[in-house]
Amino acid sequence: MAVDRRGFLKFVAGVSAGVMVTPIPWKLLDDASIWTQNWPWIPSNVDGASTYVSTVSKLCPSCVGMKVRLVGDRPVRVLPDDNHPLSKGGISSLAVAEAQMLHSPARVKRPLKRAADGAYVAISWEEADALLAEKLAAAKGSLACVSGDETGSINDVLSAMTGKAGSSNFYLMPSEAQPAAKAVAAMGGEGQLGYDIENSDYVLAIGANILESWGTVIRNRAAFKATRPHGEEPAATFVFAGPVQNNTAAGADQWVPIKAGTEGAFALGIAHLLIKAGATADAADFSAFARLAGTFTPAKVAELTGVNEDQLKDVAKALLKARRPLVITGSEFGQGTGAASVLAGVAVNMLLGGLNRKGGLKLLPVAGPVVDGAMTRAEMLGKDFVAYMSRINAGKDKAPAAMVFYEANPAYALPQAAKMAEVLAKVPFKATFTTFLDETAMLCDLVLPVPMGLERLDDVATPYGSGQALYCLARPVAPMPAHVKPAGDYIIALAGKLGMDLGVGTWEEVLQAKARAMGADWDSLMDGNVHVSSSTVNAQPAFGAGMLQKGIATKAAEGDYAIAPVHKLNVGTAKTAIPPYNNKTIRRWELQGKELYVAMNGATARKLGVMKHDKIVVSNKSGSISARVNIFEGVMNDTVAVLMGLGHTAFDQFSKGKGENVMQLLTVGFESGTGLSVWNMAGATISKA
Amino acid sequence: MEIKEFKVKWGMAIDLDKCTGCGACMVACQAENNLAPIADASNKIKVMNWLVVYELSNKKPFPEHDVAYLPRPCQQCGHPPCVSVCPVVATDKNEEGGIVSQIYPRCIGCRYCMAACPYHARYFNWLDPVWPEGMEKALTPDVSVRPRGVVEKCSFCHHRFMKAKDKAIAEGRDPEALADGDYVTSCAEACPNGAIVFGDLNNPDHQVYHLSRSKYASRLLERLHANTQVYYLSRREWVRRQLDNYLDNEKVKG
Numbered sequence: 001m002a003v004d005r006r007g008f009l010k011f012v013a014g015v016s017a018g019v020m021v022t023p024i025p026w027k028l029l030d031d032a033s034i035w036t037q038n039w040p041w042i043p044s045n046v047d048g049a050s051t052y053v054s055t056v057s058k059l060c061p062s063c064v065g066m067k068v069r070l071v072g073d074r075p076v077r078v079l080p081d082d083n084h085p086l087s088k089g090g091i092s093s094l095a096v097a098e099a100q101m102l103h104s105p106a107r108v109k110r111p112l113k114r115a116a117d118g119a120y121v122a123i124s125w126e127e128a129d130a131l132l133a134e135k136l137a138a139a140k141g142s143l144a145c146v147s148g149d150e151t152g153s154i155n156d157v158l159s160a161m162t163g164k165a166g167s168s169n170f171y172l173m174p175s176e177a178q179p180a181a182k183a184v185a186a187m188g189g190e191g192q193l194g195y196d197i198e199n200s201d202y203v204l205a206i207g208a209n210i211l212e213s214w215g216t217v218i219r220n221r222a223a224f225k226a227t228r229p230h231g232e233e234p235a236a237t238f239v240f241a242g243p244v245q246n247n248t249a250a251g252a253d254q255w256v257p258i259k260a261g262t263e264g265a266f267a268l269g270i271a272h273l274l275i276k277a278g279a280t281a282d283a284a285d286f287s288a289f290a291r292l293a294g295t296f297t298p299a300k301v302a303e304l305t306g307v308n309e310d311q312l313k314d315v316a317k318a319l320l321k322a323r324r325p326l327v328i329t330g331s332e333f334g335q336g337t338g339a340a341s342v343l344a345g346v347a348v349n350m351l352l353g354g355l356n357r358k359g360g361l362k363l364l365p366v367a368g369p370v371v372d373g374a375m376t377r378a379e380m381l382g383k384d385f386v387a388y389m390s391r392i393n394a395g396k397d398k399a400p401a402a403m404v405f406y407e408a409n410p411a412y413a414l415p416q417a418a419k420m421a422e423v424l425a426k427v428p429f430k431a432t433f434t435t436f437l438d439e440t441a442m443l444c445d446l447v448l449p450v451p452m453g454l455e456r457l458d459d460v461a462t463p464y465g466s467g468q469a470l471y472c473l474a475r476p477v478a479p480m481p482a483h484v485k486p487a488g489d490y491i492i493a494l495a496g497k498l499g500m501d502l503g504v505g506t507w508e509e510v511l512q513a514k515a516r517a518m519g520a521d522w523d524s525l526m527d528g529n530v531h532v533s534s535s536t537v538n539a540q541p542a543f544g545a546g547m548l549q550k551g552i553a554t555k556a557a558e559g560d561y562a563i564a565p566v567h568k569l570n571v572g573t574a575k576t577a578i579p580p581y582n583n584k585t586i587r588r589w590e591l592q593g594k595e596l597y598v599a600m601n602g603a604t605a606r607k608l609g610v611m612k613h614d615k616i617v618v619s620n621k622s623g624s625i626s627a628r629v630n631i632f633e634g635v636m637n638d639t640v641a642v643l644m645g646l647g648h649t650a651f652d653q654f655s656k657g658k659g660e661n662v663m664q665l666l667t668v669g670f671e672s673g674t675g676l677s678v679w680n681m682a683g684a685t686i687s688k689a
Numbered sequence: 690m691e692i693k694e695f696k697v698k699w700g701m702a703i704d705l706d707k708c709t710g711c712g713a714c715m716v717a718c719q720a721e722n723n724l725a726p727i728a729d730a731s732n733k734i735k736v737m738n739w740l741v742v743y744e745l746s747n748k749k750p751f752p753e754h755d756v757a758y759l760p761r762p763c764q765q766c767g768h769p770p771c772v773s774v775c776p777v778v779a780t781d782k783n784e785e786g787g788i789v790s791q792i793y794p795r796c797i798g799c800r801y802c803m804a805a806c807p808y809h810a811r812y813f814n815w816l817d818p819v820w821p822e823g824m825e826k827a828l829t830p831d832v833s834v835r836p837r838g839v840v841e842k843c844s845f846c847h848h849r850f851m852k853a854k855d856k857a858i859a860e861g862r863d864p865e866a867l868a869d870g871d872y873v874t875s876c877a878e879a880c881p882n883g884a885i886v887f888g889d890l891n892n893p894d895h896q897v898y899h900l901s902r903s904k905y906a907s908r909l910l911e912r913l914h915a916n917t918q919v920y921y922l923s924r925r926e927w928v929r930r931q932l933d934n935y936l937d938n939e940k941v942k943g
Contacts, residue, residue, distance in 0.1 A: 043825040090881025093713040103824035225883035231905040231922040251709040570712040580726035585712030601751040633754035653728040
């Protein structure tokens with residue numbers, strides 16, 4: 001059969017039409033689409049039964065309660081825990097990525113020893129044990145120990161070991177709890193300051209970043225949530241006073257701009273107005289305090305703090321009008337403040353009748369030590385690591401022969417960080433118990449990997465900022481990596497090897513003893529429940545007027561511009577650096593590539609002759625950082641806001657080399673009266689780069 | 690074009706006066722929906738984020754300045770501009786609940802939908818997702834991982850919707866009449882400030898039904914008539930004004 005041209009074209013047209021009406025091309029396209037997306041290097045989902053375990057975060061400073069979702073034995077999500085008093089259905093931007101942090105590239109996977117050429121070599125635990133025992137024995141009491149865990153019973157073990165070695169040099173990393181403890185001592189009170197935010201109808205946060213990072217922040221925010229029905233008038237007023245319109249100011253009903261480091265003067269200005277309006281308090285030194293407050297007239301406070309006088313008066317009026325007002329003083333970046341500003345804040349609460357009152361300030365009971373020879377919490381908080389480092393630097397104290405760090409990263413987190421690293425270099429032997437290879441680990445001779453909070457049994461006892469005494473356990477929910485060891489049992493065994501008797505055999509015994517001391521039921525704690533106590537310490541504290549008078553004197557900061565560090569939990573902490581899942585939350589004009597952006601308002605930029613994106617150098621006698629300019633009108637005049645948590649020189653690709661560390665610019669001073677190290681009033685000069 | 694209506698319409702009411710911009714919702718979203726981390730996240734054009742928290746400013750100089758934060762998930766438009774432009778029906782709005790779907794294996798990566806979306810809620814995988822070694826163990830089993838060449842977007846945690854329906858069926862309840870709170874997205878669940886309320890916009894028993902009718906509620910770029918299912922609430926007039934392109938002399942709702 002001959003096929004003519006017409007027949008051929010008909011055939012082609014028929015085939016084309018036929019193919020088009022069949023599913024063949026569509027199926028092929030579909031398959032091509034599917035199979036070109038199905039590559040072996042793309043991870044597949046692994047199914048399994050889901051279970052949920054309640055625990056508490058040891059990674060997030062808010063000690064947020066959380067429910068961990070496991071698929072099989074893999075933790076895949078960290079979820080809020082409605083039943084935990086430090087979560088109340090919320091979770092922090094840091095803790096929410098904790099399951100992913102288990103697999104962080106910065107994790108230390110096995111013990112590391114610094115070799116002669118300065119490089120790290122992996123060693124066995126036996127070798128690490130022998131080296132640590134040898135060095136600590138050789139140190140013969142010339143030992144210092146630094147803990148970055150503020151709420152755990154590990155401090156009992158560490159301080160006992162340090163004490164039994166013949167040293168009193170056990171320190172906690174700086175935080176807000178230390179000036180608060182000094183303030184309580186100066187008032188002649190006892191216990192830990194607690195803040196009943198839930199029951200307050202007017203919360204004035206002076207410096208304290210209560211909706212982003214201060215204290216038990218997720219619980220603070222649960223209280224904020226509870227008083228704010230969607231789209232309706234709030235049932236409680238939140239006011240924030242600070243130099244930057246930060247996340248707390250964004251949520252607050254009112255932002256009162258005051259200069260960094262002038263929280264105490266602002267509080268005394270309020271006290272002055274309250275006393276003028278007839279407020280009084282039943283304290284032995286009321287008249288001395290009234291005399292001091294009398295000098296803080298609105299005009300003087302405006303000059304010292306930069307506050308608008310009318311705003312100051314309005315706040316005082318609103319406090320008097322409120323039924324259950326609460327005043328919280330603190331530092332915008334969670335450290336570096338003196339006891340005087342806490343004392344001034346407590347004084348305002350006392351004038352408002354807010355001590356041990358519902359919706360006020362409370363004195364919470366603190367459990368005693370549970371390990372032989374351990375320091376009390378008050379003793380621990382009385383020790384000042386920055387002052388110790390400064391003394392070593394000045395040659396007033398000898399550098400110890402050995403220094404042991406536990407989940408602490410002083411080489412990054414202390415003020416004048418570069419100087420602190422220099423001082424650390426004077427210590428002949430340094431060992432660290434750490435989860436991540438941080439800046440301090442990079443300076444150490446021995447790095448001992450410890451499990452993360454999700455992999456170990458640990459505890460949390462009444463974090464600073466909590467409104468009530470509480471105790472709960474972090475329970476191991478994930479399998480521990482092969483070559484890491486929990487520090488509690490390890491240190492107890494190490495102490496035994498060194499011939500010290502801590503009076504406990506295991507870490508679990510320590511926790512059980514702490515639970516008893518807190519009045520908690522162990523079985524209930526192990527079921528994931530939280531022990532909460534409503535008891536308070538009965539006290540009739542004084543104002544601590546003498547100490548306040550000495551400490552409140554503000555010194556002029558260096559340079560023409562003030563530095564206001566901005567602390568945000570999403571950027572991580574010194575211990576975690578920026579978690580891999582969190583760097584997307586850093587704003588466009590906070591960090592670009594490796595370049596830091598600092599924020600200033602338009603007036604300041606005009607004064608400096610700079611525009612957005614211009615390169616500048618911010619420097620003072622402590623150090624200098626280079627950055628680009630972002631214009632943000634929520635910053636006070638002559639102030640530059642610098643995001644904390646950047647400029648890591650260790651960790652992983654998510655953190656290392658990004659931006660600059662603002663701690664380099666924070667200069668240490670000492671508070672008159674208490675002698676406490678302070679660094680909340682840094683100044684700098686700014687020049688175009 | 691006619692707007693598709695459903696008996697059940699999942700939506701959000703986000704109170705911008707309660708959001709403080711902490712970013713917990715963004716991190717929770719990534720972990721729940723298996724978005725890969727990226728070493729340099731400062732190139733915001735190429736970073737994959739189903740939910741972004743934007744910063745709003747009243748543009749006044751210090752000290753009159755005010756700030757607000759706006760979390761932006763997919764707005765799940767009633768009349769989705771992305772659906773009508775997709776040449777392969779990889780995205781559609783036809784399921785009870787009114788969630789705009791995104792079928793990854795069907796997507797050919799033409800990015801018409803991205804061009805059409807007025808909210809920049811869609812993201813294209815320029816690169817294959819890479820997790821640091823071992824971190825793939827923390828992937829949830831609920832959401833498939835998307836490869837290079839595919840567009841993705843917020844699904845209102847659709848897998849949670851399926852689970853809630855399965856649970857309702859197992860308990861003998863009507864899966865089309867879920868109670869308030871039976872199904873919530875990961876971002877709404879995580880928010881410590883309770884700024885995000887999620888529920889059925891058509892069900893008077895759900896809080897979001899009433900919030901969407903608040904005098905302070907309005908939608909992003911409302912006058913495009915995309916009829917979105919995400920409502921924003923603010924008592925601040927300047928915040929509501931920034932939700933659409935209002936002229937200076939125009940009056941804003943609320």
